[in-house]
Amino acid sequence: MLTSLSRPVLTTLVAVALAVGACGSTDPTSSSGVRARSATGLPATDLPAAEPPVDLAIVDADRLDPDLLAAVQAAARDARADGITVQVTSGWRSREHQQRLYDEAVTRYGSEEEARRYVATPDASAHVTGDAVDIGPTDAADWMGRHGSAHGLCQTFANEMWHFELATTPGGECPEQLPDGSSRP
Ligand SMILES: [Zn+2]
Structure with missing residues (x-):
C-alpha cells in the first residue's frame, strides 16, 4: 500500500525538479545573452547628455x-x-x-x-x-x-x-x- 502510494509522489517530485532545473538553466543563459548584446550595442560608458541647444526662434x-x-x-x-x-x-x-x-x-x-x-x-x-x-x-x-x-x-x-x-x-x-x-x- 505504501509503496504504491509513494511511487506517483516520487514521480511528481522528479518531474518538478526537472522542470525547475530546466528553467534554472535557461534563465541565466538568456539573461547573459541580453547583457552581451547590450554591451556590444551601446558605448562602454554613457556619454554625458549634450546640453540641448536653446531654440531662440530668431526671425532672420x-x-x-x-x-x-x-x-x-x-x-x-x-x-x-x-x-x-x-x-x-x-x-x-x-x-x-x-x-x-x-x-x-x-x-x-x-x-x-x-x-x-x-x-x-x-x-x-x-x-x-x-x-x-x-x-x-x-x-x-x-x-x-x-x-x-x-x-x-x-x-x-x-x-x-x-x-x-x-x-x-x-x-x-x-x-x-x-x-x-x-x-x-
Ligand atoms: Zn534694439
Missing part, C-alpha cells in the same frame, strides 16, 4: 552677425540654467522696417531730435546691420544686463535695458552706456 537669424548670434545662444543657455527664458524680441531689421519705426517715433515724440533718443534712423541702427538684439521679457533683459558680458554682450543705451550688442571680449568689461540712442557718435 542668418542676417545677424554670426558672432552675435553665437553669443546670444550661449548666454541663453546660461540663463536657462538660472531659470530664465531668453527671447530675442527683435534682431535684424530691414532699412524699410527701421524707417517705419523711426517715422512712427517722430509722430509720437513730435520731433526728429526727440525721436532719435528712442529709435535710430536706418543709417544709425545697429539692428539694420545685424549687430544688435532686443532681449525680452524683462527678467531676461535684466539677467542679460548682469551676465551678458561673460559672452561679450553689453547693454548699449541706459534708456533701453533690452538692447544688446557685442561690445566687449567674453568676460571683459562693457563700455559705459550711452544715455540714449541720440548720443551715439
